[in-house]
Amino acid sequence: MDSKRRVFLKGTLAAGTVGVAVGTGLLTPAIALADRPKTAFETTTIEDAIRAALGAGNPQDSDQITIDTQDVAENGAVVPITVTSSLPGVTHIAILTGANPFPLVASYTLGENTKAFVATRIKMGETSDIIAVVKANGRLYSARQKVRVTLGGCGA
Structure with missing residues (x-):
């Protein structure tokens, strides 16, 4: 019984310490976990988003990029997608x-x-x-697939 109490108290103390660190701004998970191109995610056109995320360039269609997803998504809030490419020298993938x-x-x-x-x-x-959109050897390539959404996920 005594060991369960110690584990509980240690866990409570650790959680409280992390909570205080996050609350005071000493620990910021977003900065620690990922480097996010903020301007790219805030653009409102596809062309501007590609330019901000991957650099200038007009992507050319490629059959060496495969998008695997549903043709009809019952719920737009959760649409599973897989992107693969057989292009050599791929450094970036954007969806x-x-x-x-x-x-x-x-x-x-x-x-x-x-x-x-x-x-x-x-x-x-x-x-x-x-x-x-895939960036390979400094050039941009793209593929597209239409998905029909029956129940909206962004604002619906």
Whole structure:
């Protein structure tokens, strides 16, 4: 019984300490966990989002990018998506959707010799194309797939 009390007290003290650190601003999880291109996620057009996230350039269509997702999403709040590419030298993958108020929904920076594969769940406000933009060897490539949403997830 005494060991359970000690574990409980240690856990309570640790949680309280973390809570105070977060509350006072000493610990900020967003800064510690990811470097987010804030301006890219706040743009309202697809072209501006691509430019802010991946640099200037007009992506060309590529059949070496595969988007795996549902054709019909019953709930736009949770749309699973997988993007893979067989292009050599992939350094970035971005996922966008045109019908959302802010089209950039995910941006990934990949390390050297990393397999070009990402899987996530995105939010879609309404039926639109999902666009995957891949940066490989300094050039931009893209692929798109239309997803029909029957129940909106962004603001619906």
